[in-house]
Amino acid sequence: MTMIEVGPPEPEDIFTDNHRWGDLDDWNATALRLHERDGIHHIERSGFEPFWAVIDHEAVLDIERQPELFTNEPEPVLTTLASRAARGVDIKTLIHMDAPQHPKYRNLTADWFRPASIKRMDERLTELSEEAVSKLETFGGVCDFATDIALPYPLQVILKILGLPEDDFPRMMTLTQQLFGGEDPDLQREPPSIEVIQQILMDFYAYFTELTADRRANPTDDLATLIANGQIDGETMPDLETMGYYVIIATAGHDTTSSAMAGGLHALIDHPDQLAKLQADPGLMNNAVEEMLRWTAPVRHFMRTARADTEICGQEIREGDSLYLSYKAANLDPKVFDDPLTFDIERQNASSQVSFGYGVHFCLGAQLARMELRSLFGHVVPRLGSIELADAPATMKTTFVGGHKRLPIRYKLT
Ligand code: HEM
Numbered sequence: 001m002t003m004i005e006v007g008p009p010e011p012e013d014i015f016t017d018n019h020r021w022g023d024l025d026d027w028n029a030t031a032l033r034l035h036e037r038d039g040i041h042h043i044e045r046s047g048f049e050p051f052w053a054v055i056d057h058e059a060v061l062d063i064e065r066q067p068e069l070f071t072n073e074p075e076p077v078l079t080t081l082a083s084r085a086a087r088g089v090d091i092k093t094l095i096h097m098d099a100p101q102h103p104k105y106r107n108l109t110a111d112w113f114r115p116a117s118i119k120r121m122d123e124r125l126t127e128l129s130e131e132a133v134s135k136l137e138t139f140g141g142v143c144d145f146a147t148d149i150a151l152p153y154p155l156q157v158i159l160k161i162l163g164l165p166e167d168d169f170p171r172m173m174t175l176t177q178q179l180f181g182g183e184d185p186d187l188q189r190e191p192p193s194i195e196v197i198q199q200i201l202m203d204f205y206a207y208f209t210e211l212t213a214d215r216r217a218n219p220t221d222d223l224a225t226l227i228a229n230g231q232i233d234g235e236t237m238p239d240l241e242t243m244g245y246y247v248i249i250a251t252a253g254h255d256t257t258s259s260a261m262a263g264g265l266h267a268l269i270d271h272p273d274q275l276a277k278l279q280a281d282p283g284l285m286n287n288a289v290e291e292m293l294r295w296t297a298p299v300r301h302f303m304r305t306a307r308a309d310t311e312i313c314g315q316e317i318r319e320g321d322s323l324y325l326s327y328k329a330a331n332l333d334p335k336v337f338d339d340p341l342t343f344d345i346e347r348q349n350a351s352s353q354v355s356f357g358y359g360v361h362f363c364l365g366a367q368l369a370r371m372e373l374r375s376l377f378g379h380v381v382p383r384l385g386s387i388e389l390a391d392a393p394a395t396m397k398t399t400f401v402g403g404h405k406r407l408p409i410r411y412k413l414t
Contacts, residue, residue: 015053015324016045016078018397021300028341031055031329039313039333043324047080051303051322052312055329057336057354059313063304063323064359070304070323071098072361077400078303078324092241093248095302095361102360105241108230109249112223113364118371124160125371128153129379136380136413142390146262146407149376154257157372158250163222164211175204175247176254208246209239223249249365256298257369259396259403260355261376264292266407267343269387274345278381285381288345289373294353295343297328298403302357330354385412 011030014020020027034041039056054060063070075084076095094105111117132149139148155172159165164172178200215228227245230237237245268275278288304323311317331353332340344350356363363369390410396402 012041012043012053013045015043015301015326016048016399018399021399021402022395022397024395027328028332031326031332032334032341034329035332035334038315040315047082048078049081049322051078051324052315052317053324053326053329054312055326055333056313057330057333057352060325060327060330060354061358063312063325064357064361067099067102067360069307069310071307072096072102072302072304073098074305075322076303078301091244091247093244094364095248095252096244099360104232105230105237105245106360106364108232109223109226109245110364112226113368115367118368121157121160121368121371124157125375126379128156129375132376133379133383133413136383136411141412142408142410144406145265145409146258146393146404150258150261150265150404150407153261153376154254154369154372157257157368158253161222161253161368162224162246162249163215163220164224171203171207172250174200176251204247205243208243211246212242252363253365253368255401255403257365257372259298259401260293260296260369260373262404262407263296263298264289264373264377265380265409266393266404267292267295268381269389269409271343274343275381275384275387278345278377279384282378282382284345285374285378286370287347287350289370289377290350290353291343291345291347292373293355293370294331294337294347294350296403297331297353297355299355299357299401300328300399301326302361325357327354327357383413385414387411 009017009020011034014027014030014034020030034053034055039054039059041053041055042050043053044050054063072095094102097105132153135149136143143149152169155169155176156166159168159172211224212228215222215225219225219229224246227237227242227249230242230245232241268278274288278284301324304325306317306319306321306323308319309317312323317323331337334340336352337347337349356366356369388410389408391406391408393404393408394406396405
């Protein structure tokens with residue numbers, strides 16, 4: 001038998017080793033150590049193309065400000081060499097596009113996501129937040145906030161914005177969790193075989209094709225109608241791009257927001273003084289939500305590719321180099337955020353968090369996500385007489401989108 005020696009984990013592994021995301025305190029502390037060294041780090045790890053991890057807050061913004069120099073194509077997300085080789089047909093979404101294609105596709109739905117327009121969601125969010133409180137009452141003092149409350153809430157919102165019936169909830173859950181879920185080994189109940197994946201994909205293809213046909217014949221004011229009838233350069237959107245649009249709305253809006261909800265509550269449990277402050281002054285809610293977003297950064301990263309030789313944080317970057325924008329580490333940049341490991345709902349510049357990215361790809365659903373968080377916490381927080389962890393929480397071991405997969409709580413409602 002060969003013995004393999006395992007040394008202490010290397011700090012730079014926090015970008016490539018999904019297990020490192022299972023211990024967020026360690027991840028954060030490691031990111032701070034890396035900040036002390038530099039704002040950019042060259043990462044060479046077996047199984048990955050070498051890349052630059054950018055953790056400096058200003059550098060992340062600078063890169064996002066220059067979409068011609070730093071493109072999303074060809075790889076907007078960190079992938080292993082093995083999964084690149086195994087990949088079949090790619091669904092093309094907004095995140096995979098650059099100009100001139102990207103603005104044309106983004107403009108199809110951009111107005112729908114503007115604050116004045118998504119005010120139409122107010123009533124549904126109130127209903128969902130009231131339902132969340134009723135569930136907490138029904139559970140009688142113990143539940144898993146991550147799976148019981150945070151997971152279903154944003155998916156119900158997605159059903160509403162796409163105009164889909166409540167009965168489609170399980171089907172959409174399959175899409176966001178099984179097909180596009182993270183690589184956490186615990187969440188993949190059984191690794192689906194190629195045949196199973198193809199079957200699920202065919203099912204969705206049929207489902208979205210029917211939805212498209214329906215919304216072309218019977219347009220409404222929902223987002224599915226905009227997507228189904230979307231024209232690019234005067235032509236109907238190609239099938240694969242139409243699918244990609246439904247898929248990005250469903251997936252981008254789900255685990256992200258769930259993770260901010262569960263991670264936000266965990267932060268309040270770990271910092272009872274902050275919870276008390278928020279209960280005493282509900283006017284702090286907007287800033288508290290910004291701090292929760294800074295704290296959780298559910299989208300851990302996106303990638304960019306340099307299109308010319310350039311320089312970042314004094315480091316020479318060559319044309320073709322890959323850059324990993326670490327939103328999580330940028331939110332901990334001590335040059336921008338005082339005491340970055342302190343959760344402070346009154347932090348003056350909490351809204352400088354970069355959890356929604358920046359520039360031309362800035363999260364389309366940012367205002368909606370904020371509304372969801374404000375509504376949920378606006379309903380739950382005033383009712384909390386007491387709250388504590390009932391068991392150990394757990395976070396997803398995934399390098400892309402993640403947060404809590406378990407948050408067992410014990411609570412009393414007033
Ligand atoms: C807390 C929740 C959320 C977080 C942290 C988040 C984060 C992000 C990030 C980091 C990006 C990439 C930005 C960049 O490259 O600069 C993004 C893009 C996007 N997000 Fe979100 N998101 C959230 C919720 C939502 C919701 C609720 C929706 C819609 C229902 C949504 C839809 C999108 C779309 C469509 C894009 C692609 C935009 C483009 O490439 O032009 N997101 N999001």
